[in-house]
Amino acid sequence: MTLLTLSGIRKSFGAVDVLHGVDLSVDKGEVVGLVGDNGAGKSTLMKTITGIYRADAGSIEFDGTDVLPLDPGARRELGIEMIYQDLSLAKQQDVASNIFLGREPTRKLFGLFPGFIDKARMDREAASIIARLGAHLPSINRSVGSFSGGQQQTVAIARALTFNPKLVIMDEPTAALAVREVQGVLDLIRRLKSEGIAVILISHRLNDVLAVTDRIVVLRHGRADANLATARTSMSEVVSRIVGGGDLSAAAMHEQRG
Amino acid sequence: MIHETAQSGLWARAQRTSVEQLHIRLESFIVLIVLSAIMAVLSPFFLSLSNFLNILLATSTIGVLAIAATYVIGSGGLDLSLGSVMGLSGVAGAYVAVNLGAPSPIGLAACVLAGAAAGYVNGQLITRAFVPAFIVTLGMLGLARGLALVISDGRVIYGLPAVMVYVGQGRPLGIPMPVIIFVITAIVAHCVLAYSKFGRHTMALGDSESAARAAGIRVERHRRILYTLSGALAGLAGMLFMARINSGDPTAGLNYELTAITAAIIGGTNLFGGRGSILGTMIGALIMGVLQNGLNLLAVQSYYQQMAIGAVLILAVFIDQYQVRKESRV
Numbered sequence: 277m278t279l280l281t282l283s284g285i286r287k288s289f290g291a292v293d294v295l296h297g298v299d300l301s302v303d304k305g306e307v308v309g310l311v312g313d314n315g316a317g318k319s320t321l322m323k324t325i326t327g328i329y330r331a332d333a334g335s336i337e338f339d340g341t342d343v344l345p346l347d348p349g350a351r352r353e354l355g356i357e358m359i360y361q362d363l364s365l366a367k368q369q370d371v372a373s374n375i376f377l378g379r380e381p382t383r384k385l386f387g388l389f390p391g392f393i394d395k396a397r398m399d400r401e402a403a404s405i406i407a408r409l410g411a412h413l414p415s416i417n418r419s420v421g422s423f424s425g426g427q428q429q430t431v432a433i434a435r436a437l438t439f440n441p442k443l444v445i446m447d448e449p450t451a452a453l454a455v456r457e458v459q460g461v462l463d464l465i466r467r468l469k470s471e472g473i474a475v476i477l478i479s480h481r482l483n484d485v486l487a488v489t490d491r492i493v494v495l496r497h498g499r500a501d502a503n504l505a506t507a508r509t510s511m512s513e514v515v516s517r518i519v520g521g522g523d524l525s526a527a528a529m530h531e532q533r534g
Numbered sequence: 535m536i537h538e539t540a541q542s543g544l545w546a547r548a549q550r551t552s553v554e555q556l557h558i559r560l561e562s563f564i565v566l567i568v569l570s571a572i573m574a575v576l577s578p579f580f581l582s583l584s585n586f587l588n589i590l591l592a593t594s595t596i597g598v599l600a601i602a603a604t605y606v607i608g609s610g611g612l613d614l615s616l617g618s619v620m621g622l623s624g625v626a627g628a629y630v631a632v633n634l635g636a637p638s639p640i641g642l643a644a645c646v647l648a649g650a651a652a653g654y655v656n657g658q659l660i661t662r663a664f665v666p667a668f669i670v671t672l673g674m675l676g677l678a679r680g681l682a683l684v685i686s687d688g689r690v691i692y693g694l695p696a697v698m699v700y701v702g703q704g705r706p707l708g709i710p711m712p713v714i715i716f717v718i719t720a721i722v723a724h725c726v727l728a729y730s731k732f733g734r735h736t737m738a739l740g741d742s743e744s745a746a747r748a749a750g751i752r753v754e755r756h757r758r759i760l761y762t763l764s765g766a767l768a769g770l771a772g773m774l775f776m777a778r779i780n781s782g783d784p785t786a787g788l789n790y791e792l793t794a795i796t797a798a799i800i801g802g803t804n805l806f807g808g809r810g811s812i813l814g815t816m817i818g819a820l821i822m823g824v825l826q827n828g829l830n831l832l833a834v835q836s837y838y839q840q841m842a843i844g845a846v847l848i849l850a851v852f853i854d855q856y857q858v859r860k861e862s863r864v
Contacts, residue, residue, distance in 0.1 A: 349750025364748045366741035368808040378749030392730050
């Protein structure tokens with residue numbers, strides 16, 4: 277069952293054309309790897325899905341809804357979540373504030389004034405989410421900026437998973453992690469898949485992409501240049517598609533050694 | 535040596551708890567107490583109920599402006615037009631009541647509305663025309679002051695109706711009306727900033743605009759509301775000042791943005807956004823009030839007061855930056 281369908285997505289910034297008509301579809305519970313060289317348009321494409329950028333042309337259908345006219349908040353409501361490479365955390369705010377940012381549970385102050393945050397409930401739920409992820413944080417009330425990189429990523433992941441997403445986009449989630457933490461992220465992706473949640477994984481680490489995805493889409497010069505079933509492809513094919521043909525066995529060997 | 539590090543650890547913990555839980559810089563509270571103690575020793579008039587009310591009365595105008603500064607700076611913005619907009623608002627209210635002969639409530643409302651209008655223009659220019667807040671509000675500083683002088687023809691507008699004067703000079707239960715309005719405003723502003731969705735989004739916005747955007751917060755709309763709110767608060771400050779001096783003075787609020795921003799910064803508002811509280815800002819405003827009051831009692835010329843406030847602003851930011859650098863080195 278198709279969850280997300282992009283067709284003919286175009287996006288340019290001034291005179292620079294970044295996306296020249298991208299077609300992409302993701303099934304429910306499918307893990308799709310999105311690879312491509314720097315400047316191929318991976319991050320731009322993902323930001324048109326989350327609504328941070330508005331596509332110049334094309335259509336985006338998610339779970340049967342045309343999401344193109346919707347703002348990022350409305351798209352999150354529908355179940356599109358993204359974990360950004362820079363994590364996009366508000367570093368001076370605490371864990372719960374970050375996890376619930378934009379979707380805080382509210383109550384009425386003195387039973388009269390609406391729009392006030394139910395901080396106790398927020399802290400409680402944040403703590404249980406962190407515990408469910410099997411992570412340990414120094415304190416739920418500390419500002420996120422005082423945490424280590426791995427801990428900050430835990431917060432970003434928790435924020436993406438709290439509101440029952442249908443699609444989670446991860447931008448280079450393993451780029452800055454230690455070996456053991458990488459396995460944790462890959463396990464998490466497998467777990468999401470088993471729960472029927474679709475994942476788009478952007479990564480330069482082709483070993484990771486080959487290990488967890490069902491399908492690999494290669495973005496090249498602003499187009500979806502190749503669509504490879506992970507089970508029937510190889511490191512060398514992916515590498516040659518990224519760089520654009522030729523004999524690249526040396527480069528592929530290098531990637532394989534990781 | 536070991537004893538010393540243990541002590542500094544305790545102090546650092548108290549500092550962190552104070553900043554994280556209450557969003558108050560512990561130092562600012564100590565500065566307020568020390569400053570008050572010095573003034574009490576230097577002047578026999580300092581420690582009296584009437585002088586205390588005097589300080590609160592003088593702080594009420596600055597305090598309302600400082601609340602506006604806390605919201606805007608906390609959101610990663612800047613409003614340099616606070617003092618000028620305050621002056622414009624007082625003139626607008628006086629003009630509507632005296633020259634146009636409108637009823638008092640309309641004259642009072644005109645102050646707040648004039649301020650909100652100036653703030654709305656700021657917000658539109660910043661979020662739709664993409665002119666930096668520094669430039670827009672610096673321009674508005676000139677525009678609003680000039681407009682106040684144009685409306686009043688450069689003269690002070692006298693002869694406010696009694697109801698308007700009561701808002702500035704009335705003393706129900708012995709407490710000056712401006713103090714009552716200021717305290718109520720501060721309590722509401724504190725609750726909204728610390729506990730409401732709007733307030734928390736304001737700080738998140740100043741912390742990381744991209745995070746706020748990714749979270750689905752409508753960043754531009756939020757900023758427009760903030761600048762309009764800032765203008766409305768400057769209008770409220772203008773109203774209090776106009777009613778207190780019983781006239782619409784086009785030069786009212788001159789350089790008040792300096793004092794208001796200083797109060798917010800020494801109260802713990804992060805200059806670059808993301809952190810700040812009304813509680814802290816109130817301590818900052820009281821430090822400003824005590825400083826001015828004390829220097830008045832000691833008959834220090836007002837020129838030196840300006841210098842003192844400017845020096846305090848630079849000192850406060852220096853201490854803040856010093857601590858940030860020290861923490862990042864550790």
